[in-house]
Amino acid sequence: MLVASLAACTSSTGAPVVPSSTEKRGPTGTVPAGLERFYGQSLTWGDCVPFARTDDDGNTFKNPDARCARLTVPMDYANPGGATATLALLRMPATDQGRRIGSLVINPGGPGASGLGTAVRSATQAKGSELGKRFDFVGFDPRGVGASEPTIRCLTDQERDAERAEDDELDASPQGVAKVEAEQKDFGDKCVQRTAEGAALLASMGTRDVVKDMDVLRSVLGDEKLTYLGYSYGTRLGTTYAETFPKNVRAMVLDGALDPEQDVVEELVAQGEGFQQAFDAFTQWCLRRQDCALGQDPAQVLQNYWNLVRPLIERPMDLGEGGRRLSYSDATTAVIQALYAEELWETLNKGLADLQRQRPRILMLLADSYFQRDKSGRYSTTQDAFTAIRCIDDARVTDHALVLEAQKRYKQAAPFLDDGLPASPALDACAFWPVPNTSEPHLPNVQGLPPILVVSTTGDPATPYQAGVNLAKALGGALLTYEATQHTAFLQGNSCVDNAGSAYLVDLTVPPQGIRCA
Known part of the structure; x- marks a missing residue:
């Protein structure tokens, strides 16, 4: 439901001002007790340029279809009445709003990478297809990452x-090892000192809490169930969401998988x-x-x-x-x-x-x-966030x-x-991380999860092929094999991969067992 809007106008410099609009589409679907105000909040969509944190972002966010907003989430889900954080969102609208299915929520991985530009690039790649016509593409920066606030900052x-x-x-000498370890400990100390909310933010940046944010996002976007595309570390987000909220999943494409059990x-x-x-x-x-x-x-x-x-x-x-x-x-x-x-x-x-x-x-x-x-x-803060998330997601x-x-x-x-x-x-x-880990690799329990699609590339250097095989088995999902040497594949120009993944997301048509693309 559109509850308020501002018309387009021109600034004193003559530059066009991107119109903003406030929407309230939630709460939708299952809402955990005590979190009603988060699940039912409004979003104000407007200019994305202020969300840019890199030169590339500044260029990408000028796309005329891109709109950005901030989603408020509790810093600590055990204390929803306490401090909050805001997540940066970017939406590229479905081009056929009359036949719109919902939102495709996207995470590019890292961990620690911004998802805003990925939404723009993915929507551009899908433009003219049924996927682009029928889904809003929504990218988000996880808590502490990119344009989300507060943002982690460790090194100048x-x-x-x-x-x-x-x-x-x-x-590798004793003196060298001691120096490196002192630097590593100092890095964590600087993350606490230089980050707003310090240890409180660091303690909440793990996958355990981010998937709860994703469920708030699902509701606020007006989707009863989540449709999700996760790349690389984004597959861990998808896996953990599937385990935490299996009945809230509509469809998932997990591309470039992390093995859920691998230490x-x-x-x-x-x-x-x-x-x-x-x-x-x-x-x-x-x-x-x-x-x-x-x-x-x-x-x-x-x-x-x-x-x-x-x-x-x-x-x-x-x-x-x-x-x-x-x-x-x-x-x-x-x-x-x-x-x-x-x-x-x-x-x-x-x-x-x-x-x-x-x-x-x-x-x-x-x-x-x-x-x-x-x-x-x-x-960018990607490297700082990468370390922070990795340290809290795995046993030290x-x-x-x-x-x-x-x-x-x-x-x-x-x-x-x-x-x-x-x-x-x-x-x-x-x-030496200043806060304890909140999760560790394990075989997920996903009872009640609908069929999901894992895409794994035979020559993927960062997330090797076998990890995708293992994830598909762990989730009881379908596996699409792409024969190439690159990291991830969906919406990157291969028609076989793109058609299979898009048909699954749009129509929930699971590809045949053993499908291979080249």
């Missing part, structure tokens, strides 16, 4: 630059194997080219790669601007960034070739893209022997990421 831009340049984590050590090793598989695919592509930066001999490719990047450990390469230098960790981060999608392989090959010529700019740009650092040197690892074994296994799983130095037993930030 200068501190993040310094951290990337130092490569401290490569020193952090096994996940690390599996991801190493996934990135090695993608690196091998890249080198096979590269070897077919006369300009391959890694040479023409398959037996020498790995050594040639090591010869390029390992010298950066002792001699980071001067970028020639602002005193920045390409470190070993930045170079490997750049390679990892390029392995997420085949369309970046051309750039990676050129970046490695330039590195041979003492030109590190392309690799630094790839690393900056991974860390979401813009041209002015500003970082405090056993140095276990960490050492995990690092050794990781180097064996991903030889291209082996720095040639002894593995370090240094504990990460989660071992």
